[in-house]
Amino acid sequence: MSDELYQRALLDLAKAAHGAGTLAAPDGSALRDSPLCGDRVRMQVALEGGRIQALAHDVKGCLLCRAAASLVGLHGAGLNAAEASALRDQVAAALAGGEPPAGWSELKLFEPVRPHRNRHGCVLLPFEALLAALDSHGRA
Secondary structure, X not given: OOHHHHOHHHHHHHHHXXXXXXXXXXXEEEEEEOOOOOOEEEEEEEEEOOEEEEEEEEEEXXXXXXXXXXXXXXXXXXXXXXHHHHHHHHHHHHHXXXXXXXXXHHHHHHHHHOOOHHHHHHHHHHHHHHHHHHHHOOXX
8 A cells, every 4th residue: 555545635634533523413323334444434414404414423444434534524514315325426436537526626635545446445435324324314
């Protein structure tokens, strides 16, 4: 694994941990983990009118997973379930060589991950946890 994956801006994004913590009364919550690498993300959402009003995450994982969760924490508020699903697909496409979605320019920091397909899941896990948390809303 080369040092190019762990550039200063990516380290700073992970360290900032935007959205880290828990919500007092989440409307949805989900835990996702990767059996391949051991990353684990718990994502919580508070919704208003079908849109994320607030979110929080707890990550036990690698730098890439922590940085991606921080990015979700930075920009995830305001999304609805359909937009979050489209975002996850756009992030996967960006990792495959496409352009990052509008408003998520920090995803360019993950460009060095592109040739390391086995690490794409580390970046995608927080986005998948977000989708699962949104999906859990309203279930008993």
